[in-house]
Structures are given as C-alpha cells and as structure tokens.
Amino acid sequence: MIVRIVRRVTFGSLVLLVVAAAALAGIGWHQGYRLYVVHTGSMVPALRPGDAVLDRPAPRAVHPGEVVTFSIHSGPDSVVTHRVVSVDGSVVKTKGDANRTVDPWTLSMAQIVGTAVVLMPRVGYVIVYLKQPLGLASLVTVAVGLTLLWQLFFPPPSSRGEAPAPASGPRRRHRRAGKAGASSVAAG
Numbered sequence: 001m002i003v004r005i006v007r008r009v010t011f012g013s014l015v016l017l018v019v020a021a022a023a024l025a026g027i028g029w030h031q032g033y034r035l036y037v038v039h040t041g042s043m044v045p046a047l048r049p050g051d052a053v054l055d056r057p058a059p060r061a062v063h064p065g066e067v068v069t070f071s072i073h074s075g076p077d078s079v080v081t082h083r084v085v086s087v088d089g090s091v092v093k094t095k096g097d098a099n100r101t102v103d104p105w106t107l108s109m110a111q112i113v114g115t116a117v118v119l120m121p122r123v124g125y126v127i128v129y130l131k132q133p134l135g136l137a138s139l140v141t142v143a144v145g146l147t148l149l150w151q152l153f154f155p156p157p158s159s160r161g162e163a164p165a166p167a168s169g170p171r172r173r174h175r176r177a178g179k180a181g182a183s184s185v186a187a188g
Helices: 002-030 123-131 135-153
Strands: 034-037 052-057 069-071 078-087 093-095 112-120
Touching: 002 123, 034 123, 052 093, 069 093, 078 112
Parallel strands: none
Antiparallel strands: 034 052, 052 112, 069 078, 069 112, 078 093
C-alpha cells in the first residue's frame, strides 16, 4: 500500500516537473529568450568553452560592460557572445574578455540578438550531446532502463503473486473440514 502511494507520488511529481519545464521553456522561447553554447575561449574567465548562455531579447540600447550576443555573418556559428566596450551613437564595439584587442568589426544595434541573463557552467556540453542522434537515443535508453529498474524493485502487487486487498472489511479465515481439522470420535 505504501509502496503504491510512493510510486504514484514519485511518478506524478516527475510528470509535473517535466510538464512545468517544457511549459517554462516554451514560454521563454515565445518571449524571445534563447540558449547559446560557448565554443571558444575568447570570454575566459567569465565564460569557458562548454558553458551555456541564456539571452533575453536585445534591448533598445546597450552599455559598456554588458555581455551581448550578436550576429556578424550567416551560417551555423553565426553568433558571438562578447562584452560591450564602447557605444558611440549607433556603433557598438565589443571585445572578448580573454582577447588583448577590441574586435575588428563594428556592430549596429540591429546585429545584437540578445543580452546575457544567466551564465551556466558546463551546461553547453549537455546541450551539444543531446543534439546528436546518439545523445538523444542514450537519453531514451536511460529512461527505459530506469523504468525497468523501478518495475524490478517495486513491482505492482498483481505481479508479485499477492492477492489485492479487499476494498472494505477485515479478512476472515474460513475453516475447511478435512483430515487435519476434523475431530474424530472413538467407537467403543
């Protein structure tokens, strides 16, 4: 009985957690929040390769010291995350924290896609791993394995050979007449 309650509460909590995370991610995506993975060491020590950056939508104006993500060309790695070093009218100059010089390009506000809200150490490795076909397959394999282990260690009552408890009332034992239970009378 207690195992069944624990199982239901655990399963319900996991489902609720997954649904809440998916809803939060969907709302954030709809509002313009994006997650980027850091590929180079140009922002060390603030950001290292394998870290992830959660960006909010680009503001109307940026200020020196802000970490921004911007687009400099098209392609799969078309965005860069660096720190703003100067703003002169509509011209923005950036620099990676680990770089000695200011970036060679000048940006307009239209090229800035977002500003960093949350920096997540090493989360980028997980994101890149899960984007791979084998990464997603391994996640499904682990989920199936955990489900099977749960069933192995906490099987449902019907598979353990136990009869389900009656819905109401205490169990009654009935005596059957037979050799062991019958009394004998000696004739004499």
